[in-house]
Amino acid sequence: MLKQTEGSHAIAECVALCRPEVICAYPITPQTHIVEGLGEMVKGGDLKNCEFINVESEFAALSVAIGASAAGARTYTATASQGLLFMAEAVYNAAGLGLPIVMTIGNRAIGAPINIWNDHTDSMSMRDAGWIQLYAETNQEAADLHIQAFRLAEELSIPVMVCVDGFILTHAYERIDIPTQEQVDAYLPPFEPRQVLDPREPVSIGAMVGPEAFMEVRYLAHHKQMRALELIPRLSAEFRQQFGRDSGGLIRTYRAGDAKTIVVALGSVNGTIKDVIDELRDEGHAIGAASICSFRPFPSEALHEVLSHAKRLVVIEKSLAVGIGGIVSHNLRMALSGISLHAYTVVAGLGGRAITKASLRALFERALRDDLEPLTFLDLNQAAINRELEREKAQRRSGPSAENILRDIAGGTRSAI
Amino acid sequence: MEMQQIKFYQTGTFTVGNRLLDADQRSVQANMERTNSLNSGHRACQGCGEALGARYAIDAAMRAANNQVIACNATGCLEVFSTPYPETSWQIPWIHSLFGNAAAVATGVAAAMKVKGRRDVRVIAQGGDGGTTDIGFGCLSGMFERNDDVLYICYDNEAYMNTGVQRSSATPPAARTATTMALGPEPGNAFGQGKNVPLIAMAHGIPYVATASVAYLRDLEEKVKRAMSLSGARYIHILVPCPLGWGAQPSDTIKLARLAVETGLFPLFEAEHGEVVGSTRIRRRVPVEEYLKPQKRFAHLFGKTPAVGTLARIQEMADRNIRKYRLIDERRHG
Numbered sequence: 001m002l003k004q005t006e007g008s009h010a011i012a013e014c015v016a017l018c019r020p021e022v023i024c025a026y027p028i029t030p031q032t033h034i035v036e037g038l039g040e041m042v043k044g045g046d047l048k049n050c051e052f053i054n055v056e057s058e059f060a061a062l063s064v065a066i067g068a069s070a071a072g073a074r075t076y077t078a079t080a081s082q083g084l085l086f087m088a089e090a091v092y093n094a095a096g097l098g099l100p101i102v103m104t105i106g107n108r109a110i111g112a113p114i115n116i117w118n119d120h121t122d123s124m125s126m127r128d129a130g131w132i133q134l135y136a137e138t139n140q141e142a143a144d145l146h147i148q149a150f151r152l153a154e155e156l157s158i159p160v161m162v163c164v165d166g167f168i169l170t171h172a173y174e175r176i177d178i179p180t181q182e183q184v185d186a187y188l189p190p191f192e193p194r195q196v197l198d199p200r201e202p203v204s205i206g207a208m209v210g211p212e213a214f215m216e217v218r219y220l221a222h223h224k225q226m227r228a229l230e231l232i233p234r235l236s237a238e239f240r241q242q243f244g245r246d247s248g249g250l251i252r253t254y255r256a257g258d259a260k261t262i263v264v265a266l267g268s269v270n271g272t273i274k275d276v277i278d279e280l281r282d283e284g285h286a287i288g289a290a291s292i293c294s295f296r297p298f299p300s301e302a303l304h305e306v307l308s309h310a311k312r313l314v315v316i317e318k319s320l321a322v323g324i325g326g327i328v329s330h331n332l333r334m335a336l337s338g339i340s341l342h343a344y345t346v347v348a349g350l351g352g353r354a355i356t357k358a359s360l361r362a363l364f365e366r367a368l369r370d371d372l373e374p375l376t377f378l379d380l381n382q383a384a385i386n387r388e389l390e391r392e393k394a395q396r397r398s399g400p401s402a403e404n405i406l407r408d409i410a411g412g413t414r415s416a417i
Numbered sequence: 418m419e420m421q422q423i424k425f426y427q428t429g430t431f432t433v434g435n436r437l438l439d440a441d442q443r444s445v446q447a448n449m450e451r452t453n454s455l456n457s458g459h460r461a462c463q464g465c466g467e468a469l470g471a472r473y474a475i476d477a478a479m480r481a482a483n484n485q486v487i488a489c490n491a492t493g494c495l496e497v498f499s500t501p502y503p504e505t506s507w508q509i510p511w512i513h514s515l516f517g518n519a520a521a522v523a524t525g526v527a528a529a530m531k532v533k534g535r536r537d538v539r540v541i542a543q544g545g546d547g548g549t550t551d552i553g554f555g556c557l558s559g560m561f562e563r564n565d566d567v568l569y570i571c572y573d574n575e576a577y578m579n580t581g582v583q584r585s586s587a588t589p590p591a592a593r594t595a596t597t598m599a600l601g602p603e604p605g606n607a608f609g610q611g612k613n614v615p616l617i618a619m620a621h622g623i624p625y626v627a628t629a630s631v632a633y634l635r636d637l638e639e640k641v642k643r644a645m646s647l648s649g650a651r652y653i654h655i656l657v658p659c660p661l662g663w664g665a666q667p668s669d670t671i672k673l674a675r676l677a678v679e680t681g682l683f684p685l686f687e688a689e690h691g692e693v694v695g696s697t698r699i700r701r702r703v704p705v706e707e708y709l710k711p712q713k714r715f716a717h718l719f720g721k722t723p724a725v726g727t728l729a730r731i732q733e734m735a736d737r738n739i740r741k742y743r744l745i746d747e748r749r750h751g
Binding site: 022053054055057060065072089097197198199204205207209210 | 485496500505507518526531
């Protein structure tokens, strides 16, 4: 049913339609509205046969989820930013144990400096933890991906993160089609665990594994993700059949067929990118885009195909691998084998810095002229940086950088230089 | 059946001889039908108090729950020595996730059982003192305050033994560990530190808290049985001597566990909803030296010049426990 609703609420409604049995909730902006929505449904009796547990930390949230999932319950939780880091140990553990937990990440920056706004640093930090990572481009897709995520997780017995841009998606009100319970039930069968804690058939789970078998266990985790490369497009196609719209898949291309310049990005920024591509196409430029939905497993082959005829690649990254540059770009290197093109990494939108059409247009125009550095930081305030660098040069006790820069930008009085 | 007060007058040990009891009053461990939840063949050290404590407690819990028990284990000795595959010693469904999350994992298992209508299945979380009083404390307190239907059992051997005997918040004052060396003007662990988790558990107002000792088998089994008869969050803290970490003879494990109780250093008590409802009387009170001397971790107190002041401070702790928990029957000794 079409309704005007908040992204978080649409996600909560779709998660509820998946009939979760245990939900662990711990508040952290910007995912909080999702678990609040679910809590309301459980408490109000709309979501039956579900335990909603208010835990004391994100580490506990995922740990409770681990126990519930290992005992055979369909389990869901959500987190963001610092919360994801605080549960990091359990993130790896859930994947290592092969537990099909679904977790929403309301993508948000990582401090210090503390910042509640959107970028992808949080989920990127867990990219190698063994979870499947799906990035939503729109709120419709964010809602839909959760339904696919439970199916994917449970078929492979592997946890799935659905990454949703904080605020930009989680807090945006739009028209969203919420499916019916019958539709979801037809798509998502009941959870049949591969392993379960049950006194009727006692097993030990989580035993010590030594060098004789550890490599094989890790390899199998990789193997499962390689299988997901085939399963994700299939589930997306089945989803289209059942729900009548495109959602998910490995990647999605936009006007990329004859494009000489391809822009690659994850998440909601693809909307703005498409608008700019339309403008540049109108002006005769052969530019297109590829949006990565599945970052783990990484769709190297699909991207190789899209990029094989391109001359230029611009990767827009909402995260920064400090000391080297782009994370997505480096993952893409594997897909570029045998392709000769100019590759540009653009770090953009960190800590919620708006990525505007005007900025992207100017950026793409420079790329089309091959007038870009290999690594660019979009809309960086170079003057503010220079002032801080000068301050550090001038005095040993230059003080905390973040506070200095804020003071400078606000036009405060304490400007040492 | 109610536990019957029976006095035994064996010499020396004061332990209860099962053969003096009716068959239906004997301990779970004395029963040929016991489940041996933690089966033989595991890799614990000789004389390991934790291995004993875990088998006693889980067997008693199995008996009480008609064998419908799932256990969640923190990382530590118990987890490591029981499960180098394919030689798991666990005869029950068992999961190990992380060092600091056993209580939370158990909450999850309990929630799953509830939602699946398996109310007959009981959930136990267990860990050592490090996994309980230190790194797992947040999850433990969370489980307590939500009153989740979990029995948490702490096997307290008073330090991080699995990693090589480092101090935990359950390490007693003056004890030598790898991180509280027997050096300097105040050798060993500092006085005035550490936390008493049974008392903290009581502060959560949970239905049941008890301390127990591997030297008091019937008492331990009764407490597990009592805990299993209740629902909500329950906590049992069992003192389990560690021959390796304490620097003691493996054959002295039970003796030391008993001396810890008889000195008053480890009071045995039960509490319900935050109030102490009973304590085990000391029948033969002994000075703390008798407990400390056989342990190399306290050897620095008994050198050429005995650390009289330190010993007096430890005796004071024991005396305080005896007063606080009424461990001496005043009518007999007063």
